[in-house]
Amino acid sequence: MSAADTTTPAKVPPPRQAPPPPASVRPLGPRGRRTPSGAAVPWLLLAPCLLTLVLVMGYPLVRLVTLSFQTFGQSQLWGFQPAEWAGFDNFAEVLGDGQFWAVVLRTIVFAGGAVVFTMVGGMAIALLLQRVSGWLRILINIVLVAGWGMPVIVATTVFKWLFDSDYGVLNALLSRLPGVEMTGHNWFASGPQGLAVIMLLVVWGAVPFVVITLSAGLTQVPRELEEAARLDGAGSWGVFRHVTLPILKPIIVMLTTLSVIWDMGVFPQVFVMRNGHPEAEFQVLNTYSYDRAFVVNDYAQGSAIALLTVLLLLGVVAVYMRQMLKIGDVE
Incomplete structure (x- = not known):
């Protein structure tokens, strides 16, 4: 072996990497085209939906x-x-017109009552669903989805039969109570009582969506926070108020807003329940607008x-x- 073979081979330095491109330079696509920036991607994805909304709602709104x-x-x-x-x-x-303001006030009271009962009832049912067994929770969810999927006209017809003055199931059941006589009682003899029935119909149709959404939100509440609150001496109401409610606040705000919009826009429930001719004490904004346009022409x-x-x-x-x-x- 020669002296040249015993020398230590020189170390070859690793190849230098190219510096990263500046942030202002967009990366090129597979064909040399620049890809859209991150800010434009959401608008590109929303473009079909926005275009559909403009085509479907643009002309009616302008008209x-x-x-x-x-x-x-x-x-x-x-x-x-x-x-x-x-x-x-x-x-x-x-x-x-004084009648218009009476209709506005009636609509606000009707929608406010429906929203309160929907949110309170939906929250109560969602909390109760967390305490039942798995199979019972699944069964109740199936019933809720079935009720939610029932067409409005069908649900209104069922409620008309339930509250019918002559053949209504509710009058027959209430008449069986000691000292109660509801045979032949007309639930729509007065506006407030009839609107209460319609409000019950609206709440019945809206509660399933609220329950399912709140139930999904309750699964995201950390159990560690609830246990820590109980260790600090908080009761069930304290845990709900200081732990559960703040976490569910975004969902509650969203559901409340949607409920207000839906309940302010009630039309088929009132229209069908009053056989297509709502009396003055049953008028809400949508039915009042319909009457001015298609009844008064x-x-x-x-x-x-x-x-x-x-x-x-x-x-x-x-x-x-x-x-x-x-x-x-x-x-």
Whole structure:
């Protein structure tokens, strides 16, 4: 072996890596094209949905706004007379009508009561479902989904039969109680009593969604926090108030807002329950707008009432967005 073979081989330095590209340079795609930035990806994914909403709701909304500023009745509908621009006359007439404000107050009270009973009842059922066995929870969820999936017209027809004055099941059951005589009782003889029945129908149809959503939220509540609260001496109400409720607050705000929007827009329950002709004491905003447009044949005023309803609901959505932004800032 020669002296050259015993020398230590020189170490070869590793190849230098190229520095990473600056953040302002977008990566190239497989064909040399620049890929969209991260901020544009959500808008690209939402584009089909937004386009569908614009196509489906854009023209009806524009037509609604246009009609509310015109004089448009049956003569204009059939083309006998051209539609004339009325400015804010329709809104002034609607806002100056005392019956409109009575309907607004009735709608707010109706929707508020329905939302309160829906949220309280849904929360109570969701909490109870956490304490039952697995198979019973599955059975109750199946019943809730079946009730939630029932068409509104079918559910309204069933409630009409339950509360019928002559053949109603509820009157027959109540009459069996000692000292109670409900045979032939008409639940729709007065507006408040009839609206209470309709409110029960609305709550019955909305509770399943609330229960299922809150049940899913309750599974995300850490058990460690609940156990720590109990070790600190908190009772069931204390654990719910200081641990469960804050964690469920975003879900509760969302459900409450959706319930307000849905209950403010109640139409088929009232319309079908009153056989297509709701009396004055049963009128809510949607049925009142329908009557002005298709019973009185004043489509302009009906559109003005519908537009005012939309603006009222936009106020509810604004409150919802404000609450969600507050929750996001706290987190």
